[in-house]
Amino acid sequence: MAAFTCVQIFLMIGMLVTGSINTLSKKAQNDCSAEGYKSDKHSFDHPWFQTWIMFIGETLCLIGLCLHRRRELKEYRKQVTENDALMVQPHIEVGPPVHAKILQWVVIVPTCCDLVGTSLAGIGLLYVDASVWQMLRGSIIIFAGILSKIFLKRKLKLSHWLGMLIVMIGLVLVGCSSVFKSQSHKTNNSKALLGILLIMGSQIVSASQMVIEEVFLKKRNLHPLHVVGLEGTYGFLLMSFVMLPAMYFIPKDGAGDSYENSVDALYQIYNSPRLLVFCLLYLGSIAFYNYFGLAVTRSLTAVHRTLIDACRTMMVWGVDLIIYYAFDKNFGEPFDSTFGILQIDGFLFLMIGTAMYNQLIDLRNFVPCCTFQSKEMKDVQHDSSYHGNIQDVSYSEDESDNENTKLLKGKR
Template sequence: MATFTCIQVFLMAGMLITGSIVTLCKKAQNDCVVNGYKSKDHSFNHPWFQTWMMCSAQILCLIGLHIQRRRKLQEYRKEMTQNEVQNVTPKIEIGPPVHARMCQWILIVPTCCSLISVSLTGTGLLYVDASIMLMLKGSVIIFAGIFSVLFLKRKLKLTHWLGMVIVILGLVLAGCSSVFKSQGHKTIGGKTVTGIILVIGAQVVTGGQIILEEAVLKKRNLQSLHVVGMKGIYGFTLMSFIVLPVLYFLPGDNVHGSYENSVDALYQISNSIQLFMLCLLYIVSVAFYNYFAMAVVRSLTAVHSTLIDACRTILVWGVGLTIYYGFDKNFGEPFDKSYGILQIDGFLCLVIGTAIYKQLLDIRNFVPCRRDSENKNEQTDSFHQDSIQVTVNSDDYDDDENTKLLK
């Protein structure tokens, strides 16, 4: 049984809590009805402005990068000082830590993908519940897997395709639960379908971004805080001087007739202390979530990060129900008694499909086969050989398990 240190537990808890706060704050901002710029009270429906706030939060990761680099330099100087005092010559000459230059122009491309993906997801969140949005985001493994085959010429195994099929089933169930819940309201039902399409469309962009970063950035060996921080600077610049001004003059169905009125967003934030605190909490949570997510992947594995994201869906769903039924019906989300079971089934399929795709579930346990080597035929030998190869190539098992399987 795997054991975790106190630091690892703290990192996982931090990622779970801050990630949940990010989603809940974003949805709560949308539910706020505040007086805006020369207009009556209306909802805070500014998804592109929320993307601008996200970029502002990502810039804060550069502070963590500076602290990290300074700590490494101090450790190097301390080690060199101890060697000089003890008159010890190190066996291997190690120079001072070398860091990549700060400006990496190649990051502009994934930054643009991130801006589009986050904004589309934020727009979809206006029309669907937060828990449904998180479930639909699980579709990213489908597009990432397909793009890896098309562009990276990677061969997916049976477990990958099986996981993707189960994830698709979960997406269908989760989407149907949201659509059926809005039956009887043509306007709401149409917006729900639009929201689902936007969130899934955002995952198409995210899947392409993942493949792009793997193909381009992996060779540069850049630190995660460096990548996130620079994407925040590039995104903040693009949003401030290009995207938001252009969207301000584009026609839309908002109160002021523009597609994204950032002036109205600033007025609403200044007119409501509640909305201001939600925005501030959102920015801080995004910064810490990025740090915790990268720390979990570095300290543990990407699989733990995937499991925490699944738990985040449960936590967001539970908190949303608690807020709606226990505190304020203007926030949170209700549970639909008629079609809520479809949402539960969809979530289970998404978790199972993701676990199979990540090879957390060994499908050999569900295949009836004899373990007696004397009675194995050639097909059974081939099956076990393929299964062992899948397990050995996975990062989800430790060395002891791999050794046992090979023996």
């Protein structure tokens, strides 16, 4: 196994850190309290406004796209210059890089899915801990697999189905730990259940976004940074001129308050420097997480990205515990000694199911008959089995790369 280079280690650490900051800073915003538009101190309860911040962060990916295109053009010119200096006839197979137009209106369709999915997940985060939220987002594997089977006619192997089943068991355990925890603390466990349902619903929308992106954007050969940047731009415009103004005039619980008061959110951010820092961390982490995620997939493999996402869940949970017990009990989350074991078990099932879905676990190592058969047929079908294994491996890597490249926001 080849050792990682310093650049690859930096990219992996960058993806892990920025992805964890993404989740932690978003939850920290919900835990903040500040004076708002009516000058009374209250919690920062603005999930749709957080979606607006997210789209600003995604829009910054267009800067990364411009830098990427500039580097491609610079490399091409350098190659032409070197050939001219050596008095050699230029022989460049590809030619100068051809880039798609910046504006691609078809991206509006997945943008709407991104808007709804992220906002639902943000509302769900109000009612559950950050670690539970991060774990429940693993349910996207189930919905993405089923939707790709139905609409993309993708062939799912036994490892995929078993992986989804194990992930489902893990989700049930994590969800039960959250509901039982809220019940034991004599809080409204119906809100915890509502949060779980909202998060699961958001992952259905996000999985639909993956399928739509593959159907509409695959033939256009758009760079992932291009897609994310456009989704951020269109989402920012939709939220600024349609969603947020409309929600301002929708009453909330008949109390006269707005369902989403963005003016109140801006006042709270202005009155609380801590809340401002969390919002800026959330905005910046989204942009950098998308970049690091893409760089890891290209420099290494999608398998490494899957492992980093799993480590991200552990890091979010660990940092939340450290913040609560070592720094400030108003932030982070405590460990429930009664039902915390359910969350640990659920996390292990999620890890195993995700690894199996991404074919990091070879089922043939656990089935004796497969091992025996492979030894008996080794001399008879050596050539055919060899080529067949190569095809299986390449197919799984291509499929995994395709899905992980389109899901650049670990957003969330």
